Amino acid sequence: MLYITGHKNPDTDSICSAIVLAHFLDGAPARLGELNPETEFVLKKFGVMEPELIKSAKDKEIILVDHAEKSQSLDDLDDGKLIGIIDHHKIGITTSEPILYIAKPVGSTATVISELYFRGMMEFIGGKNKELKPDLAGLLLSAILSDTILFKSVTTTDIDRELAEKLAEIAGINDIYAYGMEMLKAKSTVGSMDPEEIVNMDYKDFEFNGKKVGIGQVEVIDVSEVEAKKQDIYKALEEKFKEGYDLILFLITDIMKEGSEVLVVGNKEAFEKAFNVKLNNNSIFLDGVMSRKKQVVPPLEKYYMQ
Amino acid sequence: MLYITGHKNPDTDSICSAIVLAHFLDGAPARLGELNPETEFVLKKFGVMEPELIKSAKDKEIILVDHAEKSQSLDDLDDGKLIGIIDHHKIGITTSEPILYIAKPVGSTATVISELYFRGMMEFIGGKNKELKPDLAGLLLSAILSDTILFKSVTTTDIDRELAEKLAEIAGINDIYAYGMEMLKAKSTVGSMDPEEIVNMDYKDFEFNGKKVGIGQVEVIDVSEVEAKKQDIYKALEEKFKEGYDLILFLITDIMKEGSEVLVVGNKEAFEKAFNVKLNNNSIFLDGVMSRKKQVVPPLEKYYMQ
Numbered sequence: 001m002l003y004i005t006g007h008k009n010p011d012t013d014s015i016c017s018a019i020v021l022a023h024f025l026d027g028a029p030a031r032l033g034e035l036n037p038e039t040e041f042v043l044k045k046f047g048v049m050e051p052e053l054i055k056s057a058k059d060k061e062i063i064l065v066d067h068a069e070k071s072q073s074l075d076d077l078d079d080g081k082l083i084g085i086i087d088h089h090k091i092g093i094t095t096s097e098p099i100l101y102i103a104k105p106v107g108s109t110a111t112v113i114s115e116l117y118f119r120g121m122m123e124f125i126g127g128k129n130k131e132l133k134p135d136l137a138g139l140l141l142s143a144i145l146s147d148t149i150l151f152k153s154v155t156t157t158d159i160d161r162e163l164a165e166k167l168a169e170i171a172g173i174n175d176i177y178a179y180g181m182e183m184l185k186a187k188s189t190v191g192s193m194d195p196e197e198i199v200n201m202d203y204k205d206f207e208f209n210g211k212k213v214g215i216g217q218v219e220v221i222d223v224s225e226v227e228a229k230k231q232d233i234y235k236a237l238e239e240k241f242k243e244g245y246d247l248i249l250f251l252i253t254d255i256m257k258e259g260s261e262v263l264v265v266g267n268k269e270a271f272e273k274a275f276n277v278k279l280n281n282n283s284i285f286l287d288g289v290m291s292r293k294k295q296v297v298p299p300l301e302k303y304y305m306q
Numbered sequence: 307m308l309y310i311t312g313h314k315n316p317d318t319d320s321i322c323s324a325i326v327l328a329h330f331l332d333g334a335p336a337r338l339g340e341l342n343p344e345t346e347f348v349l350k351k352f353g354v355m356e357p358e359l360i361k362s363a364k365d366k367e368i369i370l371v372d373h374a375e376k377s378q379s380l381d382d383l384d385d386g387k388l389i390g391i392i393d394h395h396k397i398g399i400t401t402s403e404p405i406l407y408i409a410k411p412v413g414s415t416a417t418v419i420s421e422l423y424f425r426g427m428m429e430f431i432g433g434k435n436k437e438l439k440p441d442l443a444g445l446l447l448s449a450i451l452s453d454t455i456l457f458k459s460v461t462t463t464d465i466d467r468e469l470a471e472k473l474a475e476i477a478g479i480n481d482i483y484a485y486g487m488e489m490l491k492a493k494s495t496v497g498s499m500d501p502e503e504i505v506n507m508d509y510k511d512f513e514f515n516g517k518k519v520g521i522g523q524v525e526v527i528d529v530s531e532v533e534a535k536k537q538d539i540y541k542a543l544e545e546k547f548k549e550g551y552d553l554i555l556f557l558i559t560d561i562m563k564e565g566s567e568v569l570v571v572g573n574k575e576a577f578e579k580a581f582n583v584k585l586n587n588n589s590i591f592l593d594g595v596m597s598r599k600k601q602v603v604p605p606l607e608k609y610y611m612q
Contacts (some may be wrong), residue, residue: 090404095397096607098411098599105404121427293404301402 002027038187110143208304308333344493416449514610580609
């Protein structure tokens with residue numbers, strides 16, 4: 001049985017890309033954890049069921065979407081049969097056999113899947129030439145808007161904007177910006193969440209030169225709700241740090257200000273050298289930094305690989 | 307400037323895929339070493355110039371074809387800007403930034419490129435919708451025939467056969483099998499080569515769990531010419547072994563018998579355990595084994611990763 005799955009602590013791109021790709025490949029969409037409030041909002045909005053929660057790769061054929069990093073995937077990924085990856089991140093995985101790999105440096109995995117669809121390329125990846133219905137177009141649109149933070153992230157490309165418009169037309173969304181703000185607000189309901197939930201909502205593990213590094217992120221329109229919980233979030237990070245980390249970063253991304261406050265636990269020297277900055281105690285605001293993938297991971301990896 | 311390059315000790319697939327892809331992407335085809343007799347025959351047959359020899363990635367944008375393994379690429383690959391990989395091997399490379407990656411588990415890289423062309427997908431990889439002229443179709447056909455050893459290798463898929471026929475039509479090759487035999491015979495001119503040349507003609511380095519493993523291969527229609535030089539080839543392998551290897555294998559693949567005699571230097575226990583066989587002194591004939599990628603690398607890697 002073929003399963004399509006995004007990464008742990010799934011975000012909207014991971015969930016929506018898995019659902020749409022499973023539709024075209026006749027596989028089952030899967031998730032590795034609970035949905036965040038934004039993704040819940042999106043699935044409800046377009047009337048689509050949440051994917052099945054899976055905990056093991058055993059006896060499964062697996063296609064990964066939205067990640068190419070073992071530390072972000074099923075713990076026993078090697079016990080299953082990895083047959084493909086559709087992604088927009090760096091290559092962080094090696095295999096012992098040839099597989100299907102489709103990746104482009106664009107704003108979201110949903111962008112890659114949308115382009116495959118609009119160019120009539122589903123057969124190239126072993127899928128069927130089906131029609132993209134409004135509900136699934138809505139999921140892909142939401143994933144693009146979520147991952148590019150309404151086209152504000154540096155990861156945004158022309159093709160993200162172009163395809164978002166085509167998808168919006170199919171999905172019947174007239175005002176992309178208004179819909180995007182509505183969706184991001186759903187994500188920003190951190191007021192009712194406890195610190196651990198906020199930290200884990202969009203949290204990814206990396207391994208750089210044998211060192212374990214965790215990077216969490218929350219994107220908010222109104223930063224005051226998170227600000228109020230900053231001390232508690234930092235405590236939750238310190239607790240997590242005991243699980244063998246060298247460094248943990250947590251980005252509180254201010255969508256309106258277009259920058260991120262970074263909370264740093266652990267190897268502060270690594271952070272300061274990688275970004276060439278000086279921390280104010282445990283944190284610093286990095287103007288213009290909104291993308292973990294493009295602006296946070298590369299300098300860190302470069303530092304650790306030295 | 308954009309360069310498209312295959313692997314070290316280039317084979318027909320590496321050279322022809324680089325030339326054709328460079329045509330569609332408006333880049334320059336490059337090679338990392340001397341052409342083998344088969345590839346020389348192919349370029350002469352279709353009247354295409356050999357690619358430029360390059361020795362450094364510095365100040366270059368690079369797209370890799372037919373490999374995804376640092377040990378098989380430019381020594382200073384990290385000094386250039388790797389922007390893409392088009393391949394049909396296992397993933398053996400990681401990156402620090404997102405790149406274009408198109409891979410499928412098919413018989414050759416030329417198959418992937420041909421499918422991209424026939425499905426009108428060149429724009430998806432940033433290329434132009436140009437026409438595939440007979441000379442370039444001939445190169446892609448030759449690469450498919452070479453890598454699948456005339457469709458006899460276990461790596462062969464239906465799509466390899468299908469696309470080869472379409473390419474043959476454009477290239478004006480009426481009898482694919484007859485052309486393939488003619489081409490393979492050119493490769494088999496090992497009679498006039500010295501042992502080092504035979505070993506290096508199609509030789510690839512791998513790193514498994516920190517251990518350096520080299521695997522060379524020669525495919526012949528008439529095995530007697532190589533048989534006569536076996537002692538000298540083994541001596542050449544022993545010489546090479548001094549360069550920090552844990553294990554070196556050399557496959558003398560008998561195209562007619564559809565199997566390979568494997569010469570083994572170094573960690574013989576690793577070889578015997580990985581393949582669950584007993585060596586006769588330094589070698590063994592493995593019936594049905596013709597593909598390094600699919601039948602030799604995976605069991606070895608599995609053994610070393612234990």
